[in-house]
Amino acid sequence: MPDSMTAAVSAPRGPESGAGGGLRRLARRRSTIAFLMTLPLICVIVGLVAYPAAYAVYLSTLNRRMDGFAGLLQFEILVDNETFWLVVWQSCLFAISAVLAKALIGFWLAHMLHHIPTKGQRKWRGMLLIPWVIPPALSTLGWWWMYDPTYSSLNWILAIFAVPAVPWLGEPWWARISVIMVNVWYGAPFFMIMYLAALKSVPEQLYEAAAIDGATSWQRLRHITLPMMQNIISITVLFSLIVTFANYDIVRVLTNGGPRDLTHVFATYAFQVGILSGNIPRGAAVSLFMLPALAVFAYFILRGVNRRNREMA
Amino acid sequence: MNLAANIHGSLRAERRWALIIAYVSLCAAVVIFLLPPVYMLITSLKTNAEMSNLQGNPWLVRSPTLEHYGTILGNPLFLTFFWNSIKVTVLTVIVTMVISVLAAFALARMRFWGSQALATGVFLTYLVPDTLLFIPLYQIVGGLGLLNSTWGLVLVYPTLTVPFCTWIMIGYFASIPKELDEAALIDGATWSQMLLKIFIPVALPGIIAATIFAFTVSWAAFVYPTAFITTPDQMPLTIGVVSTLVRGDTFAWGQIMAGALLAALPPVVVYAFLMDYYIAGLTAGATKG
Numbered sequence: 160m161p162d163s164m165t166a167a168v169s170a171p172r173g174p175e176s177g178a179g180g181g182l183r184r185l186a187r188r189r190s191t192i193a194f195l196m197t198l199p200l201i202c203v204i205v206g207l208v209a210y211p212a213a214y215a216v217y218l219s220t221l222n223r224r225m226d227g228f229a230g231l232l233q234f235e236i237l238v239d240n241e242t243f244w245l246v247v248w249q250s251c252l253f254a255i256s257a258v259l260a261k262a263l264i265g266f267w268l269a270h271m272l273h274h275i276p277t278k279g280q281r282k283w284r285g286m287l288l289i290p291w292v293i294p295p296a297l298s299t300l301g302w303w304w305m306y307d308p309t310y311s312s313l314n315w316i317l318a319i320f321a322v323p324a325v326p327w328l329g330e331p332w333w334a335r336i337s338v339i340m341v342n343v344w345y346g347a348p349f350f351m352i353m354y355l356a357a358l359k360s361v362p363e364q365l366y367e368a369a370a371i372d373g374a375t376s377w378q379r380l381r382h383i384t385l386p387m388m389q390n391i392i393s394i395t396v397l398f399s400l401i402v403t404f405a406n407y408d409i410v411r412v413l414t415n416g417g418p419r420d421l422t423h424v425f426a427t428y429a430f431q432v433g434i435l436s437g438n439i440p441r442g443a444a445v446s447l448f449m450l451p452a453l454a455v456f457a458y459f460i461l462r463g464v465n466r467r468n469r470e471m472a
Numbered sequence: 473m474n475l476a477a478n479i480h481g482s483l484r485a486e487r488r489w490a491l492i493i494a495y496v497s498l499c500a501a502v503v504i505f506l507l508p509p510v511y512m513l514i515t516s517l518k519t520n521a522e523m524s525n526l527q528g529n530p531w532l533v534r535s536p537t538l539e540h541y542g543t544i545l546g547n548p549l550f551l552t553f554f555w556n557s558i559k560v561t562v563l564t565v566i567v568t569m570v571i572s573v574l575a576a577f578a579l580a581r582m583r584f585w586g587s588q589a590l591a592t593g594v595f596l597t598y599l600v601p602d603t604l605l606f607i608p609l610y611q612i613v614g615g616l617g618l619l620n621s622t623w624g625l626v627l628v629y630p631t632l633t634v635p636f637c638t639w640i641m642i643g644y645f646a647s648i649p650k651e652l653d654e655a656a657l658i659d660g661a662t663w664s665q666m667l668l669k670i671f672i673p674v675a676l677p678g679i680i681a682a683t684i685f686a687f688t689v690s691w692a693a694f695v696y697p698t699a700f701i702t703t704p705d706q707m708p709l710t711i712g713v714v715s716t717l718v719r720g721d722t723f724a725w726g727q728i729m730a731g732a733l734l735a736a737l738p739p740v741v742v743y744a745f746l747m748d749y750y751i752a753g754l755t756a757g758a759t760k761g
Binding site: 212274 | 490491493498502505506509511515523531572575577578579582584585590592593595599600601603604606611628630663688698699711725729733736739740747
């Protein structure tokens, strides 16, 4: 982050503008210009993020017909609702297992990519990032068709290995796993790219020193790679937890919450309650239930980023 | 001497094994990662008769045909989706880049009251997911009379793009050496000259990366159009393909897959040609700024 602009500006301008008065005027003009330049940004942040967030809180305190204050009624109704607890449980299961799988696969692939000669890396990296590039709503259509019960091409592959047909989207547990699989497929390349960038920033001398000391590859991983990547790993994991926790498209396209509302996550349930059934206050309450978890993740991300900035400064 | 040779030999063997494991893992990953798009392509090339025949290998095309692509490209609704996507995306990208380049320049180079807090605020807004905001935004956009209009999307899409683009642009601008602006100031350059003649040209890779990010995010946006748009003629591609092609009991899978692939083509093409910028933008958020 910048911090020495004042010195840079005042020194060269000093002789021309005489004494302190000119400098002060310059500084004042500068902050006016700066304010004008950031004004559109401030409008977006305040008008389209902060205000709607506060408005969501207000909406959630209204009654069903939105003509009167109902206090915490919507939250009380949700807490008593069995489907809602299924949504909470499914969202947590979805986010935690998917992020864990993405992080492990991404870490493994980043390592493998880092191992092969630099010449070939570009080609492999290019192919492996494809799932991340296709808009997820569209690639999920492809998955949906692969899961299709009458003509499942995945079951056809499994049949080669004499595995019985899997009811991908028909049975609750398989439906949950199917949704997680698509999310892992979509997100693992992102982790791979992030970890690969981090791996490349680890100084080679550290590994050379370790090799001279006779360190095994496990020791190198444990005592050099992981500590050096610690910050990136935690930032990526926390960031992905937010995005996965709040995911909408995959569940919407693949199961739309079914079978029997068992695969709904916060976002799809809020959509169903708030937009499709027209109960805006209840829908707002559902999505606000995400807030505590997101706030905790965001706090730790910010801490990680700040720490990283200090290290790099 | 002997010992050293031994160690050397075992090291080489170890390295060879590591290389074999690496290639095997990468091959497996490529096959799995490319399976869905390849299957979409295969499906889009099959005739309907072949698709309804449940015998045989679903991964092979016996009589390839382009009829589904012909049908979908001849469908005026699909072309409307495409046009809507282009319109919304181009406008969003322009708005985003103007807002974030101006703001990032001010935040990176002019210290002013609250600039640090604003930079943190930008990062925090980036972490607010769209699924938290779509219900209040639905009310707000509805209040402005912009539901079922592509203009409503142009209004709200910057929430998806501006925070991250500003954030990475701050990083790129901050990495430009301060000597450059000192030299410009000595020559009597104004702030606008400094931005246009020095910062934008020097940070061009960052600007390209941010533009690509804004483009792919607006093209792939799904939550907002699903919530705000219900009339087909205002739909962008994502929701258009998912909602109007998928209906009824008999799914026209060939057409759906052809439509989905065509809809996914622009970001994939951009990625294919500008991969390095794409990746730079992706990783910049964590390694810079």
